[in-house]
Amino acid sequence: MLRSDSTRAIFELSRFTLIEIIQSRVFRLLVGGTLLIPLIAVIIASLFMADIGKVYLDVVLSGAHFASMVFTLFIAASLLAKDIDQRICYIILSAPMKRHHYILARYGGLSIAFAILAAALTITAYIGGYFYIGSLAELYQSGFSALMIPMMFFYIFFQYLSLISVAVFFFSWATGTAEILLFTSSVMLFSWAFPPVLAALQTEELASQTPVFLRQLIEVIYQFLPHLNGSNFALSIAHSLEINGRDLLLYTLEHSAYAGISLVLALLLFKRRDL
């Protein structure tokens, strides 16, 4: 198949990035570790007297978040940081490769590797749920629907695509590992911490005690962060409720747009950067 130079450059570096990640021990351990998540979920769910299915889904979802966070920080951000710290980007850019191809290809490779991890999480969670929860009486199955597990793939995948794009954004101007990890983990932390704070600020009592500028500042910062709570979509998965198509579409669009904007900013900054 004939491909233009640009497409070939992006394709080749994406493939290279994917192989680099797959060959790293931490990724293999992480994918292997996904087998443990349903097992742990089954053990925890067994401790409950009812709603075992719901507990199973909750634990699986938490485990998936944990694995995805490890991927974002210790695989995606670390790989990008090494490119700067160890100057691996010198040799790759001399391939020759344009800088915007480099950004897109690294992001592409990381996204495909993350898709593999998310697929592994989904498959193991599905198998665990199907064999264990599926074998229980209806009373104990409550809150569980095996169909929600594939939905979890979309939920996790798009959410962390945003976060990986944040890591790429920081890579485009940060000086090395410390900065990339610090800024990416801070965004992750704030993204999780802000929604409950904002919800709490809706209460009249707390709102009256908080200075207006502080409330507005929190709201403004929140708008710049990827929205990791996933609003109704996350709630539907966790409680095995029917998923609204509109919620799913908005969720997908929101994270795709966020990743797109982060990448465009990363391209602009990286293009002008002295390496």
Add this chain to the structure above:
Amino acid sequence: MELIDISKEYIQGEPVLSNVEYSLDRKQIYGLLGINGAGKSTLIKIIVGLVRASSGKVEEKDASLLSFLPEHPYLPVDMTALQVVSFACRMRGEPDIETARTLLAAVGLKQEAWEKKIRTFSKGMCQRTAIAYCLAGNPGWMILDEPMSGLDAMGRAHILELLKQYHNRGCGLFMCSHIVTDIARLCDHVCIMARGKIRETMPIKEHSMAEAELMEQRLLFWSGNASL
């Protein structure tokens, strides 16, 4: 290749390069000599596009492939030498595995190391792999920053010979090194850099120790450390 009035300031008012002008002909091998902080690496990075010049430009008359070997090249440690060099071959539109094998053999990397992860390599093995990466795709120009770094005496002789062969096939060479004897052995011209400027250029005719000594004296002179 023309270097036209290149200047660079990382911090305003502190020039690293000042009005560097030079013309490079692919038929010649050029050496760049200078003490630490002379501006050699910055000049090389500007030529290969890793750093933007504050003013001036690099003009290439033909759009040939420009290959770059950085100083202390780091390679992705979880990849094998064959994977890394294959990547360079594919990027440069060459059939990958066979060409990569030929290049790794040419740089003298032992066959049993080809499929090993770079994590397990010595400095010399990394350097050979990086040189093979650089040679992929028959580049029109090779810009080499300390190409002999980490190589033993035999390795240096082997790589110098290999670079000469590539040059004879039409590849332009521009090499930066601290090792005066390597430059004297390989290059046809030497540029002496000091405090951000090319201070002197000298032809190298005999590739002799006497020329190496002269170069060293001139380098010390321009760097302000000798009483010549």
